[in-house]
Amino acid sequence: MRPISVILWSCVLCLQACAVSQSGDTGQFSKAQSLTELAGTYKNLAEKTKPQDKEAYLSAILWPEDSAINPADIDTIKVSVLNEDTVEVVAQSSSGSQLKAASFVRGKHFQLRNGQLEILSRSQVAGFQAGEPMVGVASEKIVIGLDSQGNGKVRQNMSATGMAFLIIPMHVSEETNLRFVKIP
Numbered sequence: 001m002r003p004i005s006v007i008l009w010s011c012v013l014c015l016q017a018c019a020v021s022q023s024g025d026t027g028q029f030s031k032a033q034s035l036t037e038l039a040g041t042y043k044n045l046a047e048k049t050k051p052q053d054k055e056a057y058l059s060a061i062l063w064p065e066d067s068a069i070n071p072a073d074i075d076t077i078k079v080s081v082l083n084e085d086t087v088e089v090v091a092q093s094s095s096g097s098q099l100k101a102a103s104f105v106r107g108k109h110f111q112l113r114n115g116q117l118e119i120l121s122r123s124q125v126a127g128f129q130a131g132e133p134m135v136g137v138a139s140e141k142i143v144i145g146l147d148s149q150g151n152g153k154v155r156q157n158m159s160a161t162g163m164a165f166l167i168i169p170m171h172v173s174e175e176t177n178l179r180f181v182k183i184p
Helices: 003-014 058-062
Strands: 017-023 040-043 076-083 086-092 098-105 110-113 116-126 134-146 152-164 168-180
Touching (some): 058 076, 058 152, 058 168
Parallel strands (some): 017 168
Antiparallel strands (some): 040 076, 076 086, 086 098, 116 134, 134 152, 152 168
């Protein structure tokens, strides 16, 4: 191998990139013994841990593809457990009217692990839209449960691994922790 090739490969390997970000309360989930502990009514808007945090809505996490309703129009999310395999979720306005409802089924939409609902992961290929500098795989994992005070807690992990500008190996990861107040 020529010395110039060795130098070039050394530079490429040194330019590898990794970025990790965490936000919100990274505390532990409480361990729910059954789905029935998750039943209740929660505020749709997450509490902010810092004033500069952007607004996050539980409805946008539950229905990420639904553009028919504005998450800001939803005041509360009512969670009912129909049986040990089915959870019904209803989005309500401040006047109490139902804006959206859906049932989530164990095995199809979520798994119950360690007392939390783990939404089945979503993976996709990244880099095939104009302006995206990285080609690779992106994935998202969402865990929903209760915090130590009995409020709703969501941990959202998003990561992407691939090649930036088709040259630099890169891994980017972000963890967001959100708290949704349970209304008595």
